[in-house]
Amino acid sequence: MPKATQTGLKFELVESPDERESDDIVAAVKSRMESIIRKPDFDLDDLKKAADVLKKVTVDIGGIIPAAPAPFEPELFEYQKRFAMSRARYSGLIGGVRSGKTYAGAVKAIKRALLLPTTGAAVAPTAAMARDVLVPQYAELAAERIIKWNASVGEMTLSNGSKILFRSGDNPERLMGLTLDWFHLDEAAQLPRRVWEVLVNRTISTGGPGFLTTTPRGRNWVWELVRKWESDPDSEVVIAKTSDNPLIDPLEIDRARRQLDPRYFRQQFEASFEAEGLRVYDDFDPDEHVLEETWRIEKDWPTYA
Ligand SMILES: Nc1ncnc2c1ncn2[C@@H]1O[C@H](COP(=O)(O)OP(=O)(O)OP(=O)(O)O)[C@@H](O)[C@H]1O
Ligand SMILES: [Mg+2]
Incomplete structure (x- = not known):
């Protein structure tokens, strides 16, 4: 004994x-x-x-301890699978609203976390979105694999010891101190490019993957990044429409189509990077084209009236 x-x-x-x-x-x-x-x-x-x-000591402890969980393999739609299984260092699921972006991102992240004991970050545009969207989605999927949840610091520990940090991207400098084995940036297009840059930096020493899930928001930095990814062997992008999610009622999509400005509809439901209608210059991007220093108009410049 x-x-x-x-x-x-x-x-x-x-x-x-x-x-x-x-x-x-x-x-x-x-x-x-x-x-x-x-x-x-x-x-x-x-x-x-x-x-x-x-x-x-072979004693029946009667139902307190959950049985060893089955392999983590939630059913994914085909386009989610392509994104979640991608081995690219950087990847993105660009999707219409309700197309299953957050779900697929969480599956990809949890799969990664269960592979080896690691530390990753799931980042939303605001703290409220991290709390109300990311945490419940991750918690629902990871379920019995969660052995600890610390709400005050937003840290989830999985059964293999992996940690998932839930963070908001509204103050990217606050992400600076982290060392990450992977990261998931949800609704990336609502954030400035700086957040992506900081997160990429935080994974340089580990070589870990970074991925974003987002609905487009005009031709901003996400559009530029995705265009670069299309010819980059290290990266992969998957595009999905709202209608690709078989759980969404097509009548609801039609209803939205009738209510919305066509360009806005294409952006929100078809994941199209629309140049925004009210802009004189379609490619205008405040990150790139708004200067911090004052702009002086020199006297000898030609003027056109
Ligand atoms: N593979 C799946 N299996 C079952 N349900 C799914 C799957 N993918 C997504 N869903 C469900 O579809 C709905 C939309 O998914 P999700 O919230 O991930 O979409 P989203 O694109 O992030 O939406 P939003 O635009 O609101 O952020 C949710 O109810 C989610 O649980
Ligand atoms: Mg979402």
Whole structure:
């Protein structure tokens, strides 16, 4: 019979021929488990460690510990699969609203996280979007593989020890201190290019993949990036329309088409990088064309009236 001695959170197993000692072990480990469960934010990992000791003394612990999860393989639509399975260093799913962008991004991220113990970041345009969109989607998909969730710092720990940090991109400099094995930038087109640049920087030392999921927003930096990716062997882009998601009622899409300006419809539902209608210059991009220094008009420049 094995014997367990408890030091802090650690249990050590040693061989012991005495049956009674095993009863003591079971009692000690069960009481340890109860004290873990009583904590308001108990760590499932600690609980599992305690339960592992019980498993070794072959005692039925009755439904407290979930069975080993099945392989993580949620069903994806074909275009989501292409994006999620892409081995490119940088990749993007450019999709219409409700086309399944966040879902596919979360699957890709969780797959990566479950591969090896790593640290990645899931980034949304604002803290509210990270909390209300990303965290629930990741939590729904990772489900029983989550062993710890720390809401105050936005950190999810998976069963293999991987950490997923949930962050907002509205202050890119705050992402500067991180070292990341991967990142997922959701609704990237709502953020400035700087966020992408900072995140790419944070993965330079690990060589990890970076991916974005977004609906287009005019011909901004995402459009430029995607155009570059089309001829870059390190990158891959997948484009999806809202109507590609079989869960979306086509009548709803038709209804939206009738209500919306055609260009806006194409952008939002067909993932088209539309030059914005009200602009004199279609390629205008505030990141590139708005100067921080003042612009002086020299006297000797020609003028046209
Ligand atoms: N492969 C899938 N299997 C089952 N349901 C899916 C799948 N992909 C997406 N969905 C569902 O379709 C809906 C839209 O997905 P999701 O929220 O990922 O789309 P989105 O493009 O990010 O939407 P939004 O434009 O609102 O951000 C959600 O209810 C989601 O659960
Ligand atoms: Mg989304």
